[in-house]
Amino acid sequence: MTGKRAILPTEITPAGERVGVADLFYSFQGEGVNLGRRALFVRLMRCNLTCGYSRMPRRPNTPAVGAMVCDTEYTWNTAKHDLEAAPTMSAAEIWDALVRLDPATGDPSLAPVGLVVVSGGEPLLHRGTVTALARRATALGKALEIETNATINPGTELIAAGARFNAGLKLASSAVPYSKRVKPQVIRQLQASGQARWKFVVTSPDDVREIADLQQQFGLTDVWLSPEGTSVRVVADRMRWLADVALTRGWNLTTRQHVLIWGDERGR
Numbered sequence: 001m002t003g004k005r006a007i008l009p010t011e012i013t014p015a016g017e018r019v020g021v022a023d024l025f026y027s028f029q030g031e032g033v034n035l036g037r038r039a040l041f042v043r044l045m046r047c048n049l050t051c052g053y054s055r056m057p058r059r060p061n062t063p064a065v066g067a068m069v070c071d072t073e074y075t076w077n078t079a080k081h082d083l084e085a086a087p088t089m090s091a092a093e094i095w096d097a098l099v100r101l102d103p104a105t106g107d108p109s110l111a112p113v114g115l116v117v118v119s120g121g122e123p124l125l126h127r128g129t130v131t132a133l134a135r136r137a138t139a140l141g142k143a144l145e146i147e148t149n150a151t152i153n154p155g156t157e158l159i160a161a162g163a164r165f166n167a168g169l170k171l172a173s174s175a176v177p178y179s180k181r182v183k184p185q186v187i188r189q190l191q192a193s194g195q196a197r198w199k200f201v202v203t204s205p206d207d208v209r210e211i212a213d214l215q216q217q218f219g220l221t222d223v224w225l226s227p228e229g230t231s232v233r234v235v236a237d238r239m240r241w242l243a244d245v246a247l248t249r250g251w252n253l254t255t256r257q258h259v260l261i262w263g264d265e266r267g268r
């Protein structure tokens with residue numbers, strides 16, 4: 001026993017506290033409006049959802065039941081991974097690490113990286129840290145995007161800091177209960193901010209009907225479809241039938257460029 005109190009999956013990290021960091025890397029933004037732009041990534045630990053499972057698995061071999069299974073279980077699945085093994089960092093340390101990843105830091109003849117992507121897990125569990133990162137990015141003229149599941153209030157300070165939200169609302173295909181994955185108040189705040197784009201990971205035609213219902217219910221603008229998949233074949237097959245769906249319904253379609261290039265390699 002470490003004597004440490006167990007952290008609940010929905011607990012927000014107090015501002016100023018160090019947070020678990022799963023990955024820091026330099027790549028292209030692989031999805032969405034900034035697809036193909038070079039970006040500095042930080043992936044934070046912990047998630048309040050359990051995509052692929054209806055609740056936190058008890059055993060490492062608990063089978064997934066949803067069609068949409070999380071591709072970063074190492075950030076939250078305590079049955080399979082030791083979350084305590086991840087290093088903890090302050091916002092300042094994360095920022096310094098991101099700056100070191102920018103090749104322009106060592107070679108001023110290169111163009112500096114203009115985009116920071118904060119992902120997880122669910123990064124809004126650590127909104128104090130994310131807000132500090134967003135303020136630094138904005139002060140330096142860099143854009144900052146947050147890959148969020150849109151179930152946690154981002155807070156007015158993060159919105160004011162100029163962050164953009166790639167809001168990936170989860171569908172029934174995730175097996176997560178509706179009351180956990182759809183938080184009307186959070187959805188409305190993100191939509192009202194004018195700083196959110198709605199990204200839906202699609203596995204089947206059932207998902208499409210659900211997306212249309214959510215769009216209508218909450219007046220979602222700027223809807224994006226993203227093919228579920230961690231291999232070239234699955235991503236390409238899904239994009240082939242999603243293309244007509246997106247064009248017909250007035251939605252955008254992104255691919256997952258990092259999957260096309262690197263498959264499901266971590267930290268790419």
Ligand SMILES: Nc1nc2[nH]cc(C(=O)O)c2c(=O)[nH]1
Pocket residue numbers: 027028029030031117119120147258268
């Ligand atoms: N290259 C790259 N782009 C990404 N965009 C969103 C990512 C994520 O995992 O949230 C991601 C990722 O893991 N890699």
Ligand code: SF4
Pocket residue numbers: 047048049050051069070071072073120121122149
């Ligand atoms: S919300 Fe994202 S990180 Fe959390 S379980 Fe679902 S897919 Fe994984």
Ligand SMILES: [Mg+2]
Pocket residue numbers: 071072
């Ligand atoms: Mg991902």
